[in-house]
Amino acid sequence: MDKPVCLIxxxxxxxxxxxxxxxxxxxQIQQPVVVVAVVGLYRTGKSYLMNRLAGQQTGFALGSTIESKTKGIWMWCVDHPTKAGTTLVLLDTEGLGDVDKGDSKHDTKIFSLAVLLSSTLVLNSRGTIDNKAIEELQYVTELTEYIKIKSPDEVVDDSEFVKFFPSFIWAVRDFTLQLNINGQDATEDEYLEFALKLKLGTSSQVNNYNxxxxxxxxxxxxxxxxxxxFPTHPDNVSYLETLDPAEISKQFLEVTDRFCQFIFDQSQVKNLKDGYTVTGRVLGHLAKTYVDTISSGAVPCLENAVIAMSMIENEAALQEGLEVYQSGMEKLKNSFPLELNEITSEHQCFTLMATQTFMKRSFRDHDGKYLTSLEKESMEDFMPELVVTISSARTWRTL
Ligand SMILES: Nc1nc2c(ncn2[C@@H]2O[C@H](COP(=O)(O)OP(=O)(O)OP(=O)(O)O)[C@@H](O)[C@H]2O)c(=O)[nH]1
Ligand SMILES: [Mg+2]
Structure with a gap:
């Protein structure tokens, strides 16, 4: 893809x-995908950062006015720069907190979709990680209302969510403070952990804080x-994407490079529960399933999505397996007439190949329902061949 497209x-x-x-x-993407989504308040430089991850100066559209720019969720699929055979999918999301939006739940839906679809979630904010920045993240506290693990009635331990959720990066833009905690130099990670420290106490104020x-x-x-x-002189900040790199602060470029390198090295391929690797194709199914569920007014349920996914993938795996079997048997016809034992052994060989093809794609066929269908359908296919063989063998003998 040479430029991003709108996904949602x-x-x-x-x-x-x-x-x-x-x-x-x-x-079309049969490769595993690493999915990086960026979320955060509007007008905070999210699209710019995503372009840097794509290795480009331009791509996702940047806004230069105070109005929010990105709407919905945009996608850019690029070759992974360091993991061969993997596609890097960048998801740039609509900025949160724009008061002009009518639907107050809209932001939570966008936030939930970013969490559901990504393997790394980048939270982008400006200034410092202060209480205000954290309070603006009320979407996190609402996640369990917007995402269910099992069917809505089943109570599930909160810790279950962790198994499905992406890894998390907080990108703080225009950070001007010294990284120093209680007089000691601190790392960026220590700064984040310090900001996320809980307060002791049980008052409602403390609870709200925590x-x-x-x-x-x-x-x-x-x-x-x-x-x-800060990336550059304030006069230039609106033209960042067209700015000569010499005009951009060295420290800013250093952090940007470090950020990109970390994502390229550490971001994992997206997995579903049970370790099933998500390919581009499966990511598409997931996006459709989750969005359709949200649009119908229901809450996306991870378990149901996985079940829906396995049905689609197993059906496709069954067809792929059958095609392997059928094309093998079709070619065999050119060698007719054959002895019964020869055709039986070819049948076994193509059945094995069909099963291997099926297994490569199938997913969660725990009760073997689809594998049984494959065996049954190949057998049904085989029977007419057998009849032909037997009758040709008879004709052969008569001759
Ligand atoms: N001060 C500052 N401005 C930036 C930074 N990165 C990008 N910008 C500028 O901020 C403006 C908005 O950048 P975008 O990348 O469109 O921001 P966004 O968060 O995607 O905005 P929405 O799509 O509206 O939510 C543009 O003029 C950018 O040039 C940064 O690190 N600091
Ligand atoms: Mg944007």
Missing amino acids: DTESDGKLCVQQSALQILQ LPRECIRKYFPSRKCFTFP
């Missing part, structure tokens, strides 16, 4: 919808922080 859009009635053209792109911090700590046990200095 908002229809005129405010409902989210998946763009067919983006799904078609994902459908709640978002507890949620971040609980749902995102793998955390990393990058503090970016």
Whole structure:
């Protein structure tokens, strides 16, 4: 892809919808995907950072006015710069907190989708990680209302969420403070952990202070922080994407490079529960399933999505397996007439190849339902061949 496309859009009635053209792109990607999504308040430089991850100066559209720019969720699939055979999928999301939006739940839906679809979630904010920045993250505290692990009625321990959630990076932009805690130099990660420290006490004030911090700590046990200095002279900041790199602060470029390198080295391929690797194609199914669920007013349920996914993938695996079997047997016809034992042994060989093809793609066929169908359908296919063979063998003998 040479430029990003819209993956999830908002229809005129405010409902989210998946763009067919983006799904078609994902459908073609059979490789595992590392999915990096960026979320955060609007006008905080998210799209700019995503372009840097794509190794480009431009791509995701940047806004130079105070109005929020990115709408819905945009996607850019690029070759992974360091992991051969892997695609890096960048998801740039609509800025949160824009008061012009009618639907107060819209932001939480975008936030939840970013969490659901990514393997690394970048939270982007400006200034410092102060109480205000953390309170603005109320979306984290609402996640369990917007994402269910099992069917809505089943109570699940909160810690279950961790198994499905992405790793977490906090990108602090325009950071001007000294990294110093209680007189000691601190790392960026120590700064983040310091900001996420819980207060002792049980007053409602303390509880309110602790709640978002507890949620971040609980749902995102793998955390990393990058503090970016101001990128350039304030007069130039609106033209960052067209600016000569010499005009951009060296420290800013250093952090940006470190941030990108960390993501390239450490961001994992997206996995579903049970360790099933997500390919571009599966990511497309996931996006559609989650968005359709949210648009219908229901809460996306991870377990149901995995079940829906396994049905689609197993059906496709069954067809792929059958094709292998059928094309093998079709070629065999050119060698007719053959002895019965020869054709039986070829049948066994193609059945094995079909099973291997099926197994490569199948997923969670725990009760062997789809594998049994494959065996049954190949057998049904085989029977007419057998009849032909037997009758040709008879004709052979008569001759
Ligand atoms: N001060 C500052 N400005 C930046 C930084 N990065 C990008 N910008 C500028 O901030 C403006 C908005 O950048 P975008 O990348 O479009 O921000 P965004 O968060 O994607 O904005 P929305 O899509 O509206 O949510 C542009 O003029 C950028 O040039 C940064 O680190 N600091
Ligand atoms: Mg943007």
